[in-house]
Amino acid sequence: MTEFFKQPLEAKKVYSMEPGNLEGYGQHFVVSENQKLDWADMFYIMLRPSDSRNLRFWPSNPPSFRDSIEMYSFEAAKLVSCLLRFVAMDMGVEPESLLQRFGGQPQSMRMTYYPPCKQAEKAVGLSPHTDATGLTLLLQANGVQGLQIRKDGKWVAINALDGAFIVNVGDILEILSNGRYKSIEHRAVVHPTMERMSAAVFHQPCKDATVGPLPELVKRDGEALYGLIGYMDFIARFFAAKLDGRDHLESLKS
Numbered sequence: 001m002t003e004f005f006k007q008p009l010e011a012k013k014v015y016s017m018e019p020g021n022l023e024g025y026g027q028h029f030v031v032s033e034n035q036k037l038d039w040a041d042m043f044y045i046m047l048r049p050s051d052s053r054n055l056r057f058w059p060s061n062p063p064s065f066r067d068s069i070e071m072y073s074f075e076a077a078k079l080v081s082c083l084l085r086f087v088a089m090d091m092g093v094e095p096e097s098l099l100q101r102f103g104g105q106p107q108s109m110r111m112t113y114y115p116p117c118k119q120a121e122k123a124v125g126l127s128p129h130t131d132a133t134g135l136t137l138l139l140q141a142n143g144v145q146g147l148q149i150r151k152d153g154k155w156v157a158i159n160a161l162d163g164a165f166i167v168n169v170g171d172i173l174e175i176l177s178n179g180r181y182k183s184i185e186h187r188a189v190v191h192p193t194m195e196r197m198s199a200a201v202f203h204q205p206c207k208d209a210t211v212g213p214l215p216e217l218v219k220r221d222g223e224a225l226y227g228l229i230g231y232m233d234f235i236a237r238f239f240a241a242k243l244d245g246r247d248h249l250e251s252l253k254s
Contacts, residue, residue: 001141001199003062005041005113015043015057024057039123039190041113047073047201048107069109076201077105080135083167091180093216101176101211102134106204114146114188114196125188125196130246132238133170133202140166141197150185158186171238171249172205175226178213185246205231227254 004012017024025043046052047069059065084102088095114125125146138147140160147166148155160166174183190196205211212228213221229237229252241248 001043001111001197004043004059004065004111005197007061011061012041012043015059017044023054038126038188039114039117040125040188041115043111044108045069046108048077049104052106073107073109073201076137077107077203079165080137080203081105083135087173087177087181091177091214091217092220093214097214097216098176101172101205101209102203103206106206108202108204110200110202112188112198112200114144114190114198116193116195117190118192120190120192123190125190128185128187130183130185130249131168131170131200131202132172132235133168133204134172134176135203136168136170137201137203138166138168139199139201141199142195144191144194144196146188146190146196147198148187148189150187155187168200170202171234172211172231174249175211175252176214178217178221179225180217183246183249207232224254226252 012025015025017026022044023046025041027037027040027042045057046054058069081099084098085095088098091098112126117123128150138160140147143162145157145159147158147160149158150156158166168186169181169183171183173181188196188198209231210228211231211234213224213226218224234252237248237251
């Protein structure tokens with residue numbers, strides 16, 4: 001990832017996003033020529049299932065990129081499967097009841113480079129949002145901190161442990177858990193003199209899945225906090241909301 005972002009702009013633009021496609025190099029949430037863009041350089045690719053990959057966006061330079069990402073994807077999927085089993089046990093449901101919503105383990109990855117910004121207080125690296133996923137594994141690739149979460153109405157800095165993942169609960173897990181696990185609103189800030197890099201691996205439900213609270217939890221709770229929605233419809237609403245914190249998720253409540 002570091003070697004990819006160090007390349008000249010023209011070399012990176014070979015992998016630029018195409019209209020209507022999130023994969024590739026560039027900004028994800030561009031909806032107007034007049035908007036303020038996040039202070040970040042992004043590169044997004046599909047990882048799993050393997051037939052969802054568009055290898056046009058998988059760089060051959062640096063030479064180690066494809067093999068490294070392949071191994072990383074495999075190990076991340078194993079870890080998330082383990083975490084979801086623990087989550088199911090914590091909620092008192094059969095692990096397979098939760099895991100089947102993630103059949104085939106759909107997975108994507110966003111690598112982000114945040115350049116230094118002399119007026120850091122006037123820029124946002126990544127606008128406030130929640131993740132439209134089940135779980136996100138976030139790796140801070142260098143020692144520069146920048147992640148913040150919203151807690152009790154205030155932004156709180158998260159200091160990543162060296163060599164450890166930050167695990168974010170996403171919207172889908174909040175819905176499946178009937179609100180037991182909360183999707184965390186977060187943002188990235190930038191540093192005035194130092195660059196920052198991170199890699200987020202997103203774990204989603206199946207494309208054709210209908211997302212709603214697990215029936216056994218609804219039975220136990222006596223009500224469903226969220227209505228049913230097709231995952232692709234959910235994604236369309238998520239991107240239409242243009243990173244609006246938790247508002248789009250709150251709109252799905254029954």
